[in-house]
Amino acid sequence: MSNKIKFIANSIPKEQLLSLYRNILKPRLIEEKMLILLRQGKISKWFSGIGQEAISVGVTAALYDDEYILPMHRNLGVFTTRNIPLYRLFSQWQGKMNGFTKGRDRSFHFGTQEYNIVGMISHLGPQLGIADGIALGNKLKNNNKVCAVFTGEGGTSEGDFHEALNVASVWNLPVLFCVENNGYGLSTPSEEQFNCKNIADKGIGYGMESFIIDGNNILEVYSKVSEIAESIRKKPRPVLLEFKTFRMRGHEEASGTKYVPQETLDLWAQKDPLENFKNFLKEENILTDVIENEYKNEITEEINKHLEKAYNEDKIVPNLETELKDVFKEYEFEDIKPSIEKKNIRFVDAVSEGLLQSMEKHDDLVIMGQDVAEYGGVFKITDGFVEKFGKERVRNTPICESAIVSAAYGLSVNGIKAVVEMQFADFVSSGFNPVVNLLAKSHYRWQQNADIVVRMPCGAGVGAGPFHSQTNEAWFTKTPGLKVVYPAFPQDAKGLLIAAINDPNPVLFFEHKALYRSLYTDVSENYFTTEIGKAALIKEGDEITIISYGAPIHWVLECLENNTTISADVVDLRTLQPLDTDTIYASVKKTGKVIIVQEDSLFGGISSDISALINENCFEFLDAPVKRVASLETPIPFEPSLEKQYLGKNRLEESIQSLLNY
Numbered sequence: 001m002s003n004k005i006k007f008i009a010n011s012i013p014k015e016q017l018l019s020l021y022r023n024i025l026k027p028r029l030i031e032e033k034m035l036i037l038l039r040q041g042k043i044s045k046w047f048s049g050i051g052q053e054a055i056s057v058g059v060t061a062a063l064y065d066d067e068y069i070l071p072m073h074r075n076l077g078v079f080t081t082r083n084i085p086l087y088r089l090f091s092q093w094q095g096k097m098n099g100f101t102k103g104r105d106r107s108f109h110f111g112t113q114e115y116n117i118v119g120m121i122s123h124l125g126p127q128l129g130i131a132d133g134i135a136l137g138n139k140l141k142n143n144n145k146v147c148a149v150f151t152g153e154g155g156t157s158e159g160d161f162h163e164a165l166n167v168a169s170v171w172n173l174p175v176l177f178c179v180e181n182n183g184y185g186l187s188t189p190s191e192e193q194f195n196c197k198n199i200a201d202k203g204i205g206y207g208m209e210s211f212i213i214d215g216n217n218i219l220e221v222y223s224k225v226s227e228i229a230e231s232i233r234k235k236p237r238p239v240l241l242e243f244k245t246f247r248m249r250g251h252e253e254a255s256g257t258k259y260v261p262q263e264t265l266d267l268w269a270q271k272d273p274l275e276n277f278k279n280f281l282k283e284e285n286i287l288t289d290v291i292e293n294e295y296k297n298e299i300t301e302e303i304n305k306h307l308e309k310a311y312n313e314d315k316i317v318p319n320l321e322t323e324l325k326d327v328f329k330e331y332e333f334e335d336i337k338p339s340i341e342k343k344n345i346r347f348v349d350a351v352s353e354g355l356l357q358s359m360e361k362h363d364d365l366v367i368m369g370q371d372v373a374e375y376g377g378v379f380k381i382t383d384g385f386v387e388k389f390g391k392e393r394v395r396n397t398p399i400c401e402s403a404i405v406s407a408a409y410g411l412s413v414n415g416i417k418a419v420v421e422m423q424f425a426d427f428v429s430s431g432f433n434p435v436v437n438l439l440a441k442s443h444y445r446w447q448q449n450a451d452i453v454v455r456m457p458c459g460a461g462v463g464a465g466p467f468h469s470q471t472n473e474a475w476f477t478k479t480p481g482l483k484v485v486y487p488a489f490p491q492d493a494k495g496l497l498i499a500a501i502n503d504p505n506p507v508l509f510f511e512h513k514a515l516y517r518s519l520y521t522d523v524s525e526n527y528f529t530t531e532i533g534k535a536a537l538i539k540e541g542d543e544i545t546i547i548s549y550g551a552p553i554h555w556v557l558e559c560l561e562n563n564t565t566i567s568a569d570v571v572d573l574r575t576l577q578p579l580d581t582d583t584i585y586a587s588v589k590k591t592g593k594v595i596i597v598q599e600d601s602l603f604g605g606i607s608s609d610i611s612a613l614i615n616e617n618c619f620e621f622l623d624a625p626v627k628r629v630a631s632l633e634t635p636i637p638f639e640p641s642l643e644k645q646y647l648g649k650n651r652l653e654e655s656i657q658s659l660l661n662y
Helices: 014-039 053-062 076-081 086-094 126-141 159-171 199-206 218-234 262-269 273-283 289-312 320-325 347-361 385-389 401-413 425-446 490-502 552-562 581-591 606-621 640-646 649-660
Strands: 147-152 175-181 209-214 239-244 342-346 366-369 394-396 418-421 452-458 483-485 507-512 520-524 536-539 544-548 568-572 575-577 594-601 627-631
Touching (some): 014 053, 014 273, 014 289, 053 076, 053 147, 053 218, 053 273, 086 289, 126 147, 126 159, 126 175, 126 401, 126 425, 159 175, 159 199, 175 199, 175 218, 199 209, 209 218, 218 239, 218 273, 347 385, 347 490, 347 507, 385 394, 401 425, 425 452, 452 490, 483 490, 490 507, 536 552, 544 552, 552 568, 552 594, 552 649, 568 581, 581 594, 581 606, 594 606, 594 649, 606 627, 627 649
Parallel strands (some): 147 175, 175 239, 209 239, 366 394, 452 507, 544 594
Antiparallel strands (some): 342 520, 536 568
16 A cells, blocks of 8 residues: 555645645644543543544535535544534533533534534444435435435444445435445454455445545545535435545544554554645645644634633533423424214224325325335235325335334434334334434434334234234333334224324334224224323223223223123223323222233233332222233244233233232
8 A cells, every 4th residue: 555645636726725624634633632631531532533534524525515414433524524613512522501412422422403414323323324314305305415424344244234225226315325444343453344355345236336535635535525426416326435544543542552553553644634635735835834824723722712612611400301301302282183074994994094194294204114115015004005195205115124214214304204114013123223222312312303103013813923923012112212102993093193193203103913904993084183192091980990002902892891790991091102191090099900901921011110100109099909911921922822822811801800809
């Protein structure tokens, strides 16, 4: 590798060359100051980008200010080139209110719509899928904009990298995938990360263009990215860019660089992007010592002035109300009353009707999922939707749950609602990370809501076995920031689905497969809403309270039909998060005895938390211990007699009688 960087200015004006130099100098001077503050304990952590500044600055300078960039830890130059006030960055790193996360996350784990930047989470992969979603939004808006997303060479080993590139290629999304290949994933060298010569070679497998760029050459980065970005604006498509570079410091400062051979460090030190560019500009009589010192003095003064402002800012005073309120984006529920005109339809029809009327209401709502287009989904929920709304809005996806959930988030960032269908709720495990770490935490972290509904066909009773029958709502009721809805009747399914789509927060919407075609009721024909977070008292009595949701509600009603002497309050929760504790407590205080029924296995299920809440808040009203009925502590078997044994339905009547006789 030559240690000489060859700069070609072409027709770049002198003013732009000086601007690029100033922009590459600024993050270097900030970093040098931050490393001092880190040693002084004034910031908690630092991921150095020294040696890589040309990539961040060059890419950002090549894009328009209103085009989204999704940076990583080492992309300080993105933030400074977008001219974010330094005191806000300094406040962010000190955990103060003028930062971007109200002290809730550190370093570069933040985004800002004001500057069209979307920050990463520590689980690096979903960042790439978010870019897909933003780019899809740009394409749907036909606004001729590019989106650039960064990752490191280590991140290309993650499944999200492959999923995101594949989706972008299949959908021709205008994305620049920028891979900073600095030779090491923390301490693991590239040859232990992947077995191809260049990361750019991976573009071949996805049918996309790819280029290798000298990441230490600011002019090559700026010129090449400018050219490619302009081409993409005219002809939307993804492009993979591999920037060859090196980081001169550790993965983060505590890591050090002992694992790097000294000769490698010495060689790359000679390729320093700042020093080499400075020397070139001076040789060309573009940069003078006077201008250089002027830039250094101006930037140093700016750094010190803004540091002082950040230091003088008050420390955050914890406010319980603010913390709890920021988990979800506030919005005013629109109560649209159901019509008197009704028709007798199945549960599956009610879901389909709610989705169809929502597509008509929101003319940019996008449905994404496997086989949802011409095929209509495996349960035919979206049958006929392509003819009504087109393939742009009803999108078949590759089999890649993680990238599609992330892409839905990207659509939300770009102001577009999305409904994602998990073909089966079981498959959400392949997209679990972006659901619980991206969607759930987004508004709390940087006030960016995730306007997404994830539809979850779930449940036993159809002989589908352990991978198509789980009712896995408890995976999500535990995660703050997610709403979890689980209707038991067609009318509720339609009204709650419409409400979930209107809600600007992420909603997991569970639909029990065994109810799809077995349950008929009268359903209002109009577009109406049912409020999320409100349980329904569907039967009243004074001996016992029976709490349930989903298919087990029908077990309960069947049991009571067979035991007409039992006087019971039956509470259909409908929503598990947020939970309607007022309705629960009122019923428990009236009857004094309570049994909670769920289809999920017993330990760790939602019934355990409801039981605890009742004991903590209604103990003096109880005449017996709270009882739970649930399925066996095994995976779900498919053979009918084994599945029947697994479900708690067969133990329900005995449990009710036992509690009544207590």
